[in-house]
Amino acid sequence: xxxxxxxxxxxxxxxxxxxxxxxxxxxxxxxxxxxxxxxxxxxxxxxxxxxxxxxxxxxxxxxxxxxxxxxxxxxxxxxxxxxxxxxxxxxxxxxxxxxxxxxxxxxxxxxxxxxxxxxxxxxxxxxxxxxxxxxxxxxxxxxxxxxxxxxxxxxxxxxxxxxxxxxxxxxxxxxxxxxxxxxxxxxxxxxxxxxxxxxxxxxxxxxxxxxxxxxxxxxxxxxxxxxxxxxxxxxxxxxxxxxxxxxxxxxxxxxxxxxxxxxxxxxxxxxxxxxxxxxxxxxxxxxxxxxxxxxxxxxxxxxxxxxxxxxxxxxxxxxxxxxxxxxxxxxxxxxxxxxxxxxxxxxxxxxxxxxxxxxxxxxxxxxxxxxxxxxxxxxxxxxxxxxxxxxxxxxxxxxxxxxxxxxxxxxxxxxxxxxxxxxxxxxxxxxxxxxxxxxxxxxxxxxxxxxxxxxx
Numbered sequence: 167x168x169x170x171x172x173x174x175x176x177x178x179x180x181x182x183x184x185x186x187x188x189x190x191x192x193x194x195x196x197x198x199x200x201x202x203x204x205x206x207x208x209x210x211x212x213x214x215x216x217x218x219x220x221x222x223x224x225x226x227x228x229x230x231x232x233x234x235x236x237x238x239x240x241x242x243x244x245x246x247x248x249x250x251x252x253x254x255x256x257x258x259x260x261x262x263x264x265x266x267x268x269x270x271x272x273x274x275x276x277x278x279x280x281x282x283x284x285x286x287x288x289x290x291x292x293x294x295x296x297x298x299x300x301x302x303x304x305x306x307x308x309x310x311x312x313x314x315x316x317x318x319x320x321x322x323x324x325x326x327x328x329x330x331x332x333x334x335x336x337x338x339x340x341x342x343x344x345x346x347x348x349x350x351x352x353x354x355x356x357x358x359x360x361x362x363x364x365x366x367x368x369x370x371x372x373x374x375x376x377x378x379x380x381x382x383x384x385x386x387x388x389x390x391x392x393x394x395x396x397x398x399x400x401x402x403x404x405x406x407x408x409x410x411x412x413x414x415x416x417x418x419x420x421x422x423x424x425x426x427x428x429x430x431x432x433x434x435x436x437x438x439x440x441x442x443x444x445x446x447x448x449x450x451x452x453x454x455x456x457x458x459x460x461x462x463x464x465x466x467x468x469x470x471x472x473x474x475x476x477x478x479x480x481x482x483x484x485x486x487x488x489x490x491x492x493x494x495x496x497x498x499x500x501x502x503x504x505x506x507x508x509x510x511x512x513x514x515x516x517x518x519x520x521x522x523x524x525x526x527x528x529x530x531x532x533x534x535x536x537x538x539x540x541x542x543x544x545x546x547x548x549x550x551x552x553x554x555x556x557x558x559x560x561x562x563x564x565x566x567x568x569x570x571x572x573x574x575x576x577x578x579x580x581x582x583x584x585x586x587x588x589x590x591x592x593x594x595x596x597x598x599x600x601x602x603x604x605x606x607x608x609x610x611x612x613x614x615x616x617x618x619x620x621x622x
Contacts, residue, residue, distance in 0.1 A: 167196040168573060171233055173222060174243030174251060175210045178266070178292070180553050182241065182562030183210045183217075185601075189570060190216035200233055211419060215250075236260045239573050251271065253287060260285055264569045266292025266561055267536055269584060277582040286577065290584040291568050292561040293524065295325040297598070299398075299584055300564070300591035301605050302528050306543060306586060308531045312543060317538065318531030318613070322379060322389045324415025327555050328521035328548050329347035329384070335482045337417035339514045341522040341557050348433055348507045350414065351393060357373060358395035358411040367391050373425040377413060379527055381544050382606065387525060390421050390597050391414030403585060414527050424480045426471055430454040435503035442500040450492040450505055463489055476526040486513050522549040524556040526605075531612055545605045563601055567594050 186197045188314040200222035201207040207219035221519055222229055234255040239262050242252045246267035253276055256263045262285045266531040269289045280287050290296055298321055327342035367375050376388040395412040427433050431454050473480050495505050530541040549556035573575045579591055585591050
């Protein structure tokens with residue numbers, strides 16, 4: 167049997183492992199799932215006859231080498247900074263590797279060695295990055311093939327709660343790493359291009375500069391800018407494009423309310439707070455407000471940030487229990503961001519029967535034969551349950567499909583790469599459609615520089 171090693175049995179690996187096990191009989195596969203937790207790995211195997219769960223400490227050189235040496239191809243679902251350990255072993259034993267993570271500089275440095283060994287290190291083939299690359303390049307290549315010139319490319323993605331499970335005023339629940347949500351947008355100004363002009367949005371203004379999107383059947387959404395929209399400009403061959411913007415999708419009203427946390431300083435991760443373990447939620451909120459023995463914490467916050475009592479933002483803050491004097495933080499030497507994450511988990515953790523939802527939309531503006539056109543391409547994917555979530559599906563399935571296609575020599579170009587070439591994205595997108603991850607495309611009026619469309 168052909169042996170596939172999957173390292174990492176976290177939530178995003180559920181659909182990946184199921185896909186490979188479902189294909190294991192027809193494709194003659196044996197799937198080994200390796201994780202620090204044997205119990206977790208066993209849960210993902212589901213007693214399948216072609217599956218095996220093993221304990222693996224990624225820092226144990228002997229065990230890691232042995233597991234990789236015995237595989238025909240390796241899938242790394244580890245945290246991004248640990249892929250390099252796996253990649254070096256894969257080079258040593260001549261094994262191809264697939265990951266969903268961004269390519270690191272260390273990974274890039276292995277390109278020529280991978281080419282020399284005639285093996286593939288496929289990276290960025292999850293959701294975002296991954297599905298976004300493939301779905302975007304498909305249309306960009308089609309436009310170029312018919313002689314069109316790209317003028318505008320905007321790309322948006324968000325992990326949200328499904329409509330039937332949307333039961334809070336924020337219209338949001340955690341579907342991915344909560345810490346990343348709390349720290350979103352930090353580390354420098356967001357950068358993009360609009361009508362040929364470089365634009366920058368500083369962090370303290372980020373959540374007040376949003377763009378409205380419409381997704382057929384699901385209504386209105388908003389998007390705030392990613393930190394670096396220009397990261398893939400050259401990779402996509404869009405060096406001369408006039409407008410290039412990438413953003414994160416939320417339901418309308420989320421960003422305006424989130425901006426309250428930013429203005430208060432609750433998203434700061436640069437210092438720890440004294441006696442945080444014994445601090446109440448109310449004391450945490452009050453610590454960011456001026457001292458006034460005569461006014462309540464509620465009144466001080468409303469006055470400070472000019473929030474009317476009948477404003478929906480005020481209702482959203484109340485819903486999070488920010489003024490509760492009995493709930494304790496319980497985190498020692500915690501940063502404001504860590505404390506905010508703890509508070510939000512109380513309200514935004516998916517319940518047992520909740521479902522999540524992935525929303526992605528691309529806008530392509532181009533000129534052909536002197537006329538300007540625009541294509542809107544949208545995808546919505548709903549989760550099945552708490553194990554086979556939309557996030558697990560959209561991250562795991564492209565990883566699994568790519569793994570099998572590399573193993574079957576349907577994808578053959580060696581080296582360190584991302585899925586932007588037709589050889590890679592075309593067959594994977596076809597199979598993703600068969601599994602319910604479908605992009606719907608339609609021609610819309612070309613927007614370009616339109617006052618209602620301006621982001622910044």
